[in-house]
Amino acid sequence: MKRIIVGISGSSAPVYGIRLLEILRDVDGVETHLVLSAAAHRTIELETEEYPIDRVRSLADFEYHPHDLSARISSGSFVTHGMVVAPCSMKTLAAIAHGLGGDLLSRAADVTLKERRRLVVLPRETPLHLGHLRNMVALTEMGGICLPPVPAFYHRPHTIDDILRHTVGKVLDVLGIEHSIFTRWDGPPAE
Ligand SMILES: Cc1cc2nc3c(=O)[nH]c(=O)nc-3n(C[C@H](O)[C@H](O)[C@H](O)COP(=O)(O)O)c2cc1C
Numbered sequence: 001m002k003r004i005i006v007g008i009s010g011s012s013a014p015v016y017g018i019r020l021l022e023i024l025r026d027v028d029g030v031e032t033h034l035v036l037s038a039a040a041h042r043t044i045e046l047e048t049e050e051y052p053i054d055r056v057r058s059l060a061d062f063e064y065h066p067h068d069l070s071a072r073i074s075s076g077s078f079v080t081h082g083m084v085v086a087p088c089s090m091k092t093l094a095a096i097a098h099g100l101g102g103d104l105l106s107r108a109a110d111v112t113l114k115e116r117r118r119l120v121v122l123p124r125e126t127p128l129h130l131g132h133l134r135n136m137v138a139l140t141e142m143g144g145i146c147l148p149p150v151p152a153f154y155h156r157p158h159t160i161d162d163i164l165r166h167t168v169g170k171v172l173d174v175l176g177i178e179h180s181i182f183t184r185w186d187g188p189p190a191e
Pocket of ligand 1: 008010012037038039040042043088089090091092093124125126
């Protein structure tokens with residue numbers, strides 16, 4: 001059983017984390033552990049009509065309060081496959097890059113790094129100042145993976161969900177989870 005921690009922080013586009021949970025629910029042998037930051041409650045409320053908070057919570061196998069620093073995902077002795085922060089606000093990025101661990105989301109990310117497990121963050125802000133970029137460098141130097149949710153167009157997306165699935169598929173690739181949620185580039189179509 002692969003335990004994946006999913007953190008949803010309070011930047012725009014919580015729908016990335018929500019689609020990730022939905023897709024992981026259909027993957028055999030995966031167990032999801034969700035932590036929503038306090039700010040994520042607000043962005044989910046403001047940006048998604050079809051996903052009330054309780055529906056988002058119900059997508060995960062386990063869910064934790066962001067202030068519960070005694071939750072099992074705050075300890076490295078609780079073995080996980082890795083963690084995804086989707087999306088990752090600049091505040092949470094800074095907290096992870098500096099090892100602050102003041103809430104459960106950044107603590108679980110810190111634990112994931114110290115245990116040398118996969119940490120994938122989807123930083124969401126634009127434009128970026130030097131501090132944001134330095135935090136991404138620091139996180140990368142510590143072994144984390146920055147996977148900005150930047151859409152590709154080579155797969156000819158027609159819907160927002162096509163764009164979401166492409167980014168979620170890239171997340172699954174770096175977690176080493178097989179999927180067929182997008183069509184892989186196989187060279188240009190024959191003339
Ligand atoms: C609708 C909305 C959209 C936001 N979008 C972003 C964003 O894209 N990136 C970001 O870093 N912060 C964004 N914020 C600000 C964060 O919510 C704020 O910095 C918060 O303190 C982040 O807390 P957290 O990292 O603990 O979730 C947004 C806030 C709101 C209300």
